[in-house]
Amino acid sequence: MSANFDMDALRAMVVGVELGSFARAATQLGRSQSAISMQLKKLEEQARRPLFRRDGRGLVPTEAGEALLSYARQIIALNDEAAAAVGNSAGAATVRLGLPQDFFEDVMPEVLGLFSQQRPNSHLEVRAGRNYALEEEVQAGRLDVALAFFKAGSSTAGTHVATLPLVWLAAETMRRPGAAELPLVLFDHPCLFRQTALQTLDRQRLRWRLALTTPSLPGLWAALGAGHGVSVRSRHRLPDTVRDVGVEHDLPDLPPIEVRLLASGARTPAAGALLDIATDVVRRLIAEPAAAAG
Structure with missing residues (x-):
């Protein structure tokens, strides 16, 4: 006989893994830690195999646990969407969108606006x-839709949106440091733009130094505007x-970069609506301007 997995137990599993702590999951779900432990034990009894293994002071999913986790996210999303469809706003469907900071000022608000109009009872989580x-x-399955940069020609994942040229950027007042090391303002490692810059300079045997690193795109723009580097x-x-x-400072040509739209294979109706909206928005705001620029 097939197991009928408990919805609350599946939710506890998903929340615990996503928060990295079942103690924090208990707090978020309004339950005791012992209640969460009982639910996880119940899932393992229903699955008839271990779903977690101890790693240090915490628990991480086994291979079977990872498989169930993927289905659990889909089951919960469908359950919440069904609850929203019959007027239970507390069970609003959640869909997750991921994208680089480069698209937070245009793509994200456009997608948010259109999605909220079409799915007013859904919860959109943006990362x-x-x-x-x-x-x-x-x-x-931790994201339903994502927009991401890829090295040109390196991937066939998702849908190709545009191929964008890369450029060397600095403040208006920034001058080439001559024979001195080129001061660089870059994202923390790992970063595709950082990797491209360093590999390009190294191939040309040009000297460089890290003047500033940051995980923040606004921080990067601020440092460049202050003349801190390139x-x-x-x-x-x-x-x-x-x-x-690039030309003024006699810097080497850079390879282009691809933008691709990724989507989870198993999609709820709300996630499908998000994908349709994102596809239209990235076409208008990224693909068409890139094609017009040649």
């Missing part, structure tokens, strides 16, 4: 993500405080 993690998050990005929504200095 700023690093490119190296976004594809993995979609594949694992960075590499696309031309998408550049602030007025920076400009392309």
